[in-house]
Amino acid sequence: MTSHACDVLVVGGGIIGLTAAWRALAAGATVTVLDPAPGDGATRAAAGMLAPVMEAGFGQSGLTRLGTESLALWPRFARSLEQAAGLPPGAIGLDRTGTLALAYDGDDLAELRRMLALHREWGLGSVEISPDDARLREPAVGPRVAGAAWVPGDHQADPRAVHAALSAVVDAAPAARLVRRAATALTWVDGAVVGVSDDAGERHAAGTVVLAAGFSSGELFPGAPTRAVPGTTLRLDVGPELTSGLVVRGTVQGRPVYVVPRRQRADGRREVVVGATSDERDDDRLTRYADVFTLLRDARALLPALDDAVFVEATTRSRPGTPDNAPLLGWAADGLLLATGHHRNGVLLAPLTAAVVDHLLGGAPGAAVPGAALEAAVLLADPHRFARTTQGVAR
Numbered sequence: 001m002t003s004h005a006c007d008v009l010v011v012g013g014g015i016i017g018l019t020a021a022w023r024a025l026a027a028g029a030t031v032t033v034l035d036p037a038p039g040d041g042a043t044r045a046a047a048g049m050l051a052p053v054m055e056a057g058f059g060q061s062g063l064t065r066l067g068t069e070s071l072a073l074w075p076r077f078a079r080s081l082e083q084a085a086g087l088p089p090g091a092i093g094l095d096r097t098g099t100l101a102l103a104y105d106g107d108d109l110a111e112l113r114r115m116l117a118l119h120r121e122w123g124l125g126s127v128e129i130s131p132d133d134a135r136l137r138e139p140a141v142g143p144r145v146a147g148a149a150w151v152p153g154d155h156q157a158d159p160r161a162v163h164a165a166l167s168a169v170v171d172a173a174p175a176a177r178l179v180r181r182a183a184t185a186l187t188w189v190d191g192a193v194v195g196v197s198d199d200a201g202e203r204h205a206a207g208t209v210v211l212a213a214g215f216s217s218g219e220l221f222p223g224a225p226t227r228a229v230p231g232t233t234l235r236l237d238v239g240p241e242l243t244s245g246l247v248v249r250g251t252v253q254g255r256p257v258y259v260v261p262r263r264q265r266a267d268g269r270r271e272v273v274v275g276a277t278s279d280e281r282d283d284d285r286l287t288r289y290a291d292v293f294t295l296l297r298d299a300r301a302l303l304p305a306l307d308d309a310v311f312v313e314a315t316t317r318s319r320p321g322t323p324d325n326a327p328l329l330g331w332a333a334d335g336l337l338l339a340t341g342h343h344r345n346g347v348l349l350a351p352l353t354a355a356v357v358d359h360l361l362g363g364a365p366g367a368a369v370p371g372a373a374l375e376a377a378v379l380l381a382d383p384h385r386f387a388r389t390t391q392g393v394a395r
Contacts, residue, residue: 006032008361009196009206011183011220012340013038015046015159017212018166019350020339021176022084023357024210025169031176032204034183034196039163041214042346045233045317047260047273048162050074050348051154053124054099054249056115061122062380063326063345066352068124069373073351074157085165086172092165093158093263095245100138101126101149102250102302109147111251116149126151138244140305145250156247156260159347179204183213186220192334208361210337215283215320217340223332225386226341228283228318232291233275235313240268241305252298259299259306272309274299278344283318291316319343329356329381337361338383352377 008024010017013035024031049055052067078094085091103109112128119126126149134148135141141148170176179198187195187203195205211217211224218226242261249258262271277291292314300306322328322341327349332338337360342349356377 005195005205006030006177007206008032008208008210009034009204010210010212011035011196012041012212012214012217013178014041014043014212014214014346015039015163015166015350016339016342016346016353017210018163018170019354020210020212020357022081022166022169023354024361025173025176027358027361029175029361031170031173032206033170033176033178034181034198034204035178036180036182036199038167038178038180039160042317042319043159043163045231045276045315046159046347047233047258047275048093048157048159048347049099049154049247049258049260050156051099051247051249052348053119053126053151053154054101055344055348056118056122056124058118060325062376064122064124066326066377066380067345067348068153069377070349070352071153071155073355074155077351077354078157081162081165081169085168087165087168092161094155095157095263096155097246099151099154099247099249100134100141101151102134102141102145102248103147104144104250104252104301105146107254108251111254112147112149125153138242138246138248138303140242140303142302142304145302154247157347158262162347162350183220186336193336206335208335208337210339210357211332212339214340215318217320217328217338221332221336221338223383223387224328224338224340225323226320226328227322228281229321229343230279230281230283230316230318231276232287232295232314232316233273234292234295234311235315236272236274236306236309237269237312238272238306238309241308242270242272242303245270248303250302252301255294255298257295257298257302259303271312272306278319285316287314287316319346323386327353327381328383329353330378330383331360332383356381
C-alpha cells in the first residue's frame, strides 16, 4: 500500500532530522517525518555541549573549523527556532557562559597543557588558570584539583528543549506529518531514490529523501558508513551546591568527564547532566554498572559537592560515528540527501546542518553563512569522500 506523496521525506526524528524537516518546510515543501520514537536516540542522551574547542582533536582541524563555524550560527539559529515555535527568547536553553576545564592530577595536567598548546596553535582562545582562579569561577571545585583552564568559547544548549521546539514547529505545520513507524528500505527507481517503505508495509513516495537516522543510516543505505558509538549520561537534581552554572569538563586519571548544569529553577534547584562514556560496541541501550560508578566517582572528584545531588536518570544511547568522525551532509544519490554521522557533535552542528540543507534544497537560508564556510562544510562532509579515497588507493 502506498501513502500520499510528499516533497521531502525525512527518515529520523532526532534533532538533526527535525532540523532538516524544519528547513524543508521553510523552503515551501510538504514534509513527512518517519520515526517510531522521535527524539529517543542520541538526542535523548545528549548533554548539549557546544564545545568545538574542548572537542578539538589532533589531526582534526577541519572538523574543529566546522564546529566553530556552527557555534557562531547558534544564536541566530536559536532565535529563529524560538520564533518559529512561538516560544519566548531563551526557551531552548542556549547559555553562552564558557567552560571550565579541570585536571585532577599531574598526568591530567600534562595532558591538559598539551591540548592548550593545540588550542593556541589553532587560535581557539583557551588559557590556563590556577586552581584557585578556577574556584573563583566555580566555588564547588574540589581541593585536590591539580590544574585548570578557562575556555570562553565553549557553551551549551538544552537538547531536550531544542527537540521540543523543533517538534512543535513540525506538529503545527499544515504541510507536515509525522509517521511513528520505522523505515525498512529505500525505494529505488532507475538509480534514484523515490521513497521509503516502513515496518507496516506502507510505501511513502517523495521527491527527496533526507536520511537522518543516526547510526542506523548505514543499514538503509550502505553508502553511509555509520556505526554505533554508545555512551551513557546521568541526570542529577542539585540544590545550590553548584553556584556558577558553568559547564565543567575534566580528566580524572586519564578518564574524561563533564558536568553540565542547566538553568536554576524557581525553587533554587537545577538539573545537572554528567557524562559521557564513549564505547565501540553494539547498540543495546544497556547501562553498565561500571559506567555509572565511574562517572559519579570522577565527577565528585572534581566537584565534591555533587555528593548531595539526587540521582534522577541514567540514559544510554548511541551516537552515529563515521570512519573520520565527520558528518555525512550532502547528496549521496539522485533523490537521497544524507544528514547523519554527526558523532559527538549533533547538537553543536545543527545550525550548520540547517544551512547545508537550505543550500541543497534551494530554500531561503535560516542563517547567514559565509560562502567559504559553507563550501568547507560541503567538502569536508561530502558523503562520497570515502568512496573517492578507496578508489584512489585501488589505483
